[in-house]
Amino acid sequence: MKEIATQIEARFAEMGVKVEIKDIETRLNRLINEFKVPAEEARRNVINYFLKEYDIPRTEFYTPRETHLVKASDINEDGRWITLRAKVVQLWESNHESISQVGLLGDESGTIKFTKWAKAELPDVVEGNCYLFKNITTSEYQGQFSVKFNKTSEILPIDEDIDVGSIPVEFRGAIVDIQNGSGLIKRCPECNRALVKGACGEHGKVDGVYDLRVKAVMDNGEKVQDILLNREMTETFIGLTLDEAKDMATEALDQAVVCDLIKNKLIGRYFIASGAKVDRFILVESIKKDEEPVVEEINMLLAHTAPVSQEA
Template sequence: MSEIATKIEARFSELGVKVKTDEIETRLDQLINKFKVPAEEARRNVINYFLKQHNIPRTEFFAQRETQVVKVSDIKEDGKWVTLRGKIVKLWESNHESVSQVGLLGDESGTIRFTKWTKAALPQVEEGKSYLFKNVTTSEWQGQFSIKLNRTSEILPIKEDIEVGSTPVEYTGAIVDIQSGSGLIKRCPECNRALVKGACGEHGKVDGIYDLRVKAVMDDGEKVQDILLNREVTEKLTGITLEKAKEMATEALDQSVVLDAIKRQLVGRYFAVSGTKLDRFILVDTISQDVKPIEEEIKKLLSSAASPVAQEA
């Protein structure tokens, strides 16, 4: 019932009229619980009551605002109202009470982060299920787009199982940092999550399985980009195989020697990467050292050395 009340309040507020939610709820409660009026009829009755009170024509209230149906990859502008079909790829823990759910959803064209406000009073979504997300707003922060589900949004489950596509991307820049959780790591044998201090977030203390990966930050002079290299790509790039990494750690009695070796090899160098975008990361398929910036530096040095007259003047 509070869901219905919130929706009514939101629609009136769009029309510039302030109606109190508890006042709507009281009327709904009376009709539904006291007079046993069906919910849909009660809703109409309450809407009509407030329409009359505020002198608003019915047609205006029920006018459908048609929002455009878009694909994830079409979202390139901030503050637009859109509708999209998508599958919930991942849900993250919300760390703020104003956010009821936060995660990643995707369609054939790619993935996008979403935030569902608690105030929106919308139904809960589940990982792996597909929905129609009606009347959501787009938002941009530091070049990353996301969608927000608010009080005028709707979530309708759909039967179709949407295949989530990936967005191929390329990026060139310098690796400026290697993040913790890189190098030789251990994963949970149950869920494959990376262990933190020998424990899985879900399964507690477990006997982990070794893996090798790199989480790095790149910078192209304009914006930074997080990249993720899996074991295969890491081995190929650094020449440190998983076996070698285990040997290094055993010898030093310290896992972090692998991370240090990777840092020495990669930080401060230019690379060209290609892969697929997943939330804020690029999952890297190929990475190669980019020699262009170095060639340009040499060219600059050579040209300034070749014209001593110009330099004197």
């Protein structure tokens, strides 16, 4: 909270306005500690209060200064203006009209989530392409950092391929659910979003491009973990190619048969999945059957089975 107050005081000072840091801290403390308002929301509330108090236009306060090029792994502070050179690793579907695009960016140091607001009116990015993202802001929520694109941001395509680095994590457990949006799906040819009832949230009704994926939930008895398998991983793991999946759906006149097949093959079975952890998902790079839980469960049952006492 002290750091947030210092940042707010410093920004107003740059504009020639003296705001007492005690006043800032008092308002932040009341919002965060008394009313349990999230820190980022409290920060905006306090800034807006003093903007109104000193009759300062929001556009003037939030005008970005010259931003520095940073690596994804260096993003560890909320509310900074930065420039990022990165590849669009993945685009995710968004159910919010206020969000134009959301997904994952990556550079040599790692990956980070991004959100592009619809009101920013910026051009769409394409999955797999590389860009220079200028004047974007960092954001923090529950210890997770991300970047946001706004009206002052710039998206500049660059003609190079960035190797994306990541630190893989591993999760062992049983697959307990296959989520909606798994199996044979269609994507928008313009922005790669998954279509909903044949329509893209950005481009409307389009002739979609078929894709294959698995969105699953794993459970190890202590916590659950969402995992995501792309087309290549799904084809290898399930033993079903995209063309075979399309043939199945055509024959059955129903795309759901592909998802049913995936459920029958995976639900209730134990696996070890590893890959980059992004937001709530592990983007699976390797997955294999885990034979050990069966032995462990038997041993646990034997250990907890008390001998039956016999009375004469």
